[in-house]
Amino acid sequence: xxxxxxxxxxxxxxxxxxxxxxxxxxxxxxxxxxxxxxxxxxxxxxxxxxxxxxxxxxxxxxxxxxxxxxxxxxxxxxxxxxxxxxxxxxxxxxxxxxxxxxxxxxxxxxxxxxxxxxxxxxxxxxxxxxxxxxxxxxxxxxxxxxxxxxxx
Amino acid sequence: xxxxxxxxxxxxxxxxxxxxxxxxxxxxxxxxxxxxxxxxxxxxxxxxxxxxxxxxxxxxxxxxxxxxxxxxxxxxxxxxxxxxxxxxxxxxxxxxxxxxxxxxxxxxxxxxxxxxxxxxxxxxxxxxxxxxxxxxxxxxx
Amino acid sequence: xxxxxxxxxxxxxxxxxxxxxxxxxxxxxxxxxxxxxxxxxxxxxxxxxxxxxxxxxxxxxxxxxxxxxxxxxxxxxxxxxxxxxxxxxxxxxxxxxxxxxxxxxxxxxxxxxxxxxxxxxxxxxxxxxxxxxxxxxxxxxxxxxxxxxxxxxxxxxxxxxxxxxxxxxxxxxxxxxxxxxxxxxxxxxxxxxxxxxxxxxxxxxxxxxxxx
Numbered sequence: 001x002x003x004x005x006x007x008x009x010x011x012x013x014x015x016x017x018x019x020x021x022x023x024x025x026x027x028x029x030x031x032x033x034x035x036x037x038x039x040x041x042x043x044x045x046x047x048x049x050x051x052x053x054x055x056x057x058x059x060x061x062x063x064x065x066x067x068x069x070x071x072x073x074x075x076x077x078x079x080x081x082x083x084x085x086x087x088x089x090x091x092x093x094x095x096x097x098x099x100x101x102x103x104x105x106x107x108x109x110x111x112x113x114x115x116x117x118x119x120x121x122x123x124x125x126x127x128x129x130x131x132x133x134x135x136x137x138x139x140x141x142x143x144x145x146x147x148x149x150x151x152x
Numbered sequence: 153x154x155x156x157x158x159x160x161x162x163x164x165x166x167x168x169x170x171x172x173x174x175x176x177x178x179x180x181x182x183x184x185x186x187x188x189x190x191x192x193x194x195x196x197x198x199x200x201x202x203x204x205x206x207x208x209x210x211x212x213x214x215x216x217x218x219x220x221x222x223x224x225x226x227x228x229x230x231x232x233x234x235x236x237x238x239x240x241x242x243x244x245x246x247x248x249x250x251x252x253x254x255x256x257x258x259x260x261x262x263x264x265x266x267x268x269x270x271x272x273x274x275x276x277x278x279x280x281x282x283x284x285x286x287x288x289x290x291x292x293x
Numbered sequence: 294x295x296x297x298x299x300x301x302x303x304x305x306x307x308x309x310x311x312x313x314x315x316x317x318x319x320x321x322x323x324x325x326x327x328x329x330x331x332x333x334x335x336x337x338x339x340x341x342x343x344x345x346x347x348x349x350x351x352x353x354x355x356x357x358x359x360x361x362x363x364x365x366x367x368x369x370x371x372x373x374x375x376x377x378x379x380x381x382x383x384x385x386x387x388x389x390x391x392x393x394x395x396x397x398x399x400x401x402x403x404x405x406x407x408x409x410x411x412x413x414x415x416x417x418x419x420x421x422x423x424x425x426x427x428x429x430x431x432x433x434x435x436x437x438x439x440x441x442x443x444x445x446x447x448x449x450x451x452x453x454x455x456x457x458x459x460x461x462x463x464x465x466x467x468x469x470x471x472x473x474x475x476x477x478x479x480x481x482x483x484x485x486x487x488x489x490x491x492x493x494x495x496x497x498x499x500x501x502x503x504x505x
Contacts, residue, residue, distance in 0.1 A: 033212070111429070164401065174393060206343045206407065240414065243414075244347055266370045
């Protein structure tokens with residue numbers, strides 16, 4: 001517990017900033033570098049840092065493995081669901097392709113449909129990437145017995 | 153001939169790096185180090201693709217004035233084709249997803265190595281071969 | 294070609310080569326894994342210099358972050374030291390690598406010229422994306438536009454690959470909720486350990502145990 005006091009304090013300060021930065025990267029990905037893949041990894045890194053410093057039990061209470069499992073599938077379903085939705089929302093009577101976001105909104109001149117589509121599928125990518133990274137980490141870390149202090 | 157190589161000098165260190173990764177894969181028996189070699193190789197291939205996309209004097213492919221919804225189309229009409237050079241975005245897209253897929257597949261490989269360690273007690277390939285082909289454990293393997 | 298950033302590139306290439314050779318030489322797996330993280334970070338620095346900011350971002354987060362953590366975890370679960378391999382194996386590997394490298398070097402003169410905006414690799418579809426994105430999608434970051442709109446189906450495939458890889462790891466290793474029982478009874482432990490990773494169902498009681 002006590003030997004890692006500095007690590008605990010610093011990571012307590014850093015973890016919220018890491019996660020907020022991850023969401024910034026996610027939602028600012030249209031305008032600057034970033035997007036769902038990077039944001040997913042960064043959010044997962046925040047939780048992994050928490051698990052490394054405070055232990056697996058605490059991390060599992062914060063982000064339960066069941067939620068991780070559902071999010072993994074939910075991301076892929078959201079992504080594919082946007083594709084199916086574009087197929088169904090055949091507004092203007094024209095044939096629409098899978099993942100053709102222009103169908104999502106009638107406002108063609110401002111590309112609103114494209115923006116909605118990109119937002120939604122990036123959200124799907126965020127869910128899948130971050131939860132898969134966490135699931136992989138949980139799978140590996142669940143096998144490791146607690147490290148003795150001399151291994152730090 | 154030297155001119156041709158000098159114009160393409162970037163490929164030579166990248167090929168050396170790729171071959172270094174390949175060498176690690178072939179020369180070591182330790183499965184974890186072999187996976188490290190594989191990701192060394194993989195990262196060097198990423199470098200190869202990204203150097204292909206480099207344009208001298210270019211900018212990162214983020215267009216500054218395509219931002220507003222109102223004048224996006226209008227600005228693009230005279231903005232995009234102007235003198236500003238951008239690097240090629242296509243290899244960036246391919247490699248961006250490849251990196252994340254690469255770490256996911258690396259995790260699968262490591263999970264297999266961990267299971268192999270639990271089943272055999274070793275991750276050196278010669279020990280694994282010996283365990284598989286020896287007469288004592290032939291039935292178990 | 295005349296700008297000063299080329300010296301930065303040379304320095305990065307030199308460091309990459311040094312790190313790669315160090316990875317070949319070392320047998321301590323902890324050092325190897327750490328050097329792999331350094332290699333990824335150097336790659337990310339070079340990506341920034343090559344104007345690929347998105348890729349640099351991903352490489353720094355994934356290569357230097359997640360994959361180092363995963364490799365360390367795998368190292369903890371397996372071995373700390375790689376055993377030296379036989380000398381004839383080194384020579385065989387060297388022969389293969391030299392042959393493959395010579396073939397690749399032979400192909401270099403056919404590659405596009407470095408940094409050429411008019412090369413075949415840069416002049417066609419990549420430039421079309423640059424020119425069409427403001428009309429079609431109106432998103433400033435072309436990489437995001439190509440990734441999620443023009444090649445959205447491709448990205449869906451990548452996402453499914455990541456999902457499948459995560460599923461594979463869970464099937465191989467379980468969800469990590471299982472408590473390691475005291476090592477006194479290996480036979481009793483072996484049966485659930487062998488069963489849990491195979492089917493998805495035994496993970497259920499495990500999860501409740503972790504939550505409680």
